[in-house]
Amino acid sequence: MKQNEETILVTRSSIPDLYEYIDEIKSIWETHWLTNMGEKHKKLEYELKKYLKVDNITLFTNGHLALENILAGLNLKGEVITTPFTFASTTHAIVRNGLTPVFCDINKEDYTIDVSKIEKLITDKTCAIVPVHVYGNICNVKEIDNIAKKYNLKVIYDAAHAFGVKINGKSVANFGDASMFSFHATKVFNTIEGGAVCYKNSKLEKTLNDIKNFGITGPETVEYIGGNAKMNEFQAAMGICNLRHLNVEIEKRRKVVEKYNYRLKNVKGIKLNKIPSNIETNYAYFPVIFDGYKLSRDEVFEKLKEHNIIARKYFYPLTNSHKCYKERFKCEETPIAEYISDRVLTLPLYADLDLKIVDKICDIILE
Numbered sequence: 456m457k458q459n460e461e462t463i464l465v466t467r468s469s470i471p472d473l474y475e476y477i478d479e480i481k482s483i484w485e486t487h488w489l490t491n492m493g494e495k496h497k498k499l500e501y502e503l504k505k506y507l508k509v510d511n512i513t514l515f516t517n518g519h520l521a522l523e524n525i526l527a528g529l530n531l532k533g534e535v536i537t538t539p540f541t542f543a544s545t546t547h548a549i550v551r552n553g554l555t556p557v558f559c560d561i562n563k564e565d566y567t568i569d570v571s572k573i574e575k576l577i578t579d580k581t582c583a584i585v586p587v588h589v590y591g592n593i594c595n596v597k598e599i600d601n602i603a604k605k606y607n608l609k610v611i612y613d614a615a616h617a618f619g620v621k622i623n624g625k626s627v628a629n630f631g632d633a634s635m636f637s638f639h640a641t642k643v644f645n646t647i648e649g650g651a652v653c654y655k656n657s658k659l660e661k662t663l664n665d666i667k668n669f670g671i672t673g674p675e676t677v678e679y680i681g682g683n684a685k686m687n688e689f690q691a692a693m694g695i696c697n698l699r700h701l702n703v704e705i706e707k708r709r710k711v712v713e714k715y716n717y718r719l720k721n722v723k724g725i726k727l728n729k730i731p732s733n734i735e736t737n738y739a740y741f742p743v744i745f746d747g748y749k750l751s752r753d754e755v756f757e758k759l760k761e762h763n764i765i766a767r768k769y770f771y772p773l774t775n776s777h778k779c780y781k782e783r784f785k786c787e788e789t790p791i792a793e794y795i796s797d798r799v800l801t802l803p804l805y806a807d808l809d810l811k812i813v814d815k816i817c818d819i820i821l822e
């Protein structure tokens with residue numbers, strides 16, 4: 456590694472001005488209310504409902520537990536159709552609920568679930584579909600909705616990457632029965648750690664608030680075997696601050712993405728992520744597929760690393776080939792996902808990424 460070059464990581468968390476955050480948390484020193492759905496929690500919920508244009512939202516301590524808890528809250532049993540081209544969390548949330556994941560392949564264009572392959576996987580045990588809006592690319596929500604209606608299945612989107620994305624002007628949070636968002640430090644919008652679920656059926660609000668708090672429903676009543684997945688006041692305060700600046704941050708991300716696109720487009724063997732014109736994206740990730748390029752994905756990864764630039768093989772390996780699932784599933788059953796996973800590299804992308812660094816990254820890839 457070259458010593459004189461600063462390390463560039465794949466992402467860097469957005470944080471507000473220190474004094475803005477101090478101002479937001481000041482009242483906590485008067486109330487001494489640190490967690491359990493306090494003022495900040497209520498305020499963030501309210502702000503997020505406005506931002507995402509949804510009627511129902513419940514906050515969680517992280518995105519993973521948001522997904523685990525909505526699957527529990529919907530009281531699902533049996534098989535769940537999902538994709539392996541995702542973060543370990545999606546598959547874990549299904550398995551940790553005692554459900555069986557059934558892996559559907561992805562499509563080659565935007566890496567979301569291939570809707571033409573869903574129906575073949577449906578059995579009398581299937582209860583739900585958990586598709587992933589991977590990289591903020593939106594699944595074929597219309598066709599998924601048709602299939603779900605036809606077979607009476609629930610649809611819960613892993614929308615961890617898709618915060619704020621709109622399709623034909625409509626917020627992505629409004630599709631399916633529910634959508635999970637992650638507010639982890641590495642995501643476009645963060646609450647340090649955090650997450651939320653948006654959902655259609657307003658009756659779920661009480662259920663979710665109960666199961667994220669040990670299943671406690673009254674001073675002397677515990678109705679569910681719930682866990683603890685509450686978002687605390689400091690997380691919520693960070694969210695309130697970050698949300699104020701989100702549109703500016705997304706705009707800065709756009710400039711980075713445009714620079715990458717300009718430098719890397721029309722290069723033989725390099726495939727870039729296309730954003731359809733009806734999608735208002737959040738520029739969450741910059742995935743590049745190296746397929747027939749003079750260097751393999753792994754060679755590009757190593758070459759960048761020599762310059763202290765740490766890209767990520769995101770998503771590699773597939774969840775159905777993680778060590779913990781190896782005996783149970785086969786990645787050969789999802790050949791397109793396997794193909795993409797072997798060739799994809801996500802390049803550094805964050806709001807404050809200097810465009811000169813973007814140029815340098817492209818120079819290294821292209822030289």
Ligand SMILES: *Cc1c(COP(=O)(O)O)cnc(C)c1O
Pocket residue numbers: 517518519520541542544545587613615616636637638639648649650
């Ligand atoms: C980040 C992420 C999660 C988990 O969210 P956390 O907030 O980190 O718990 C789930 N699914 C996907 C696709 C993610 O990228």
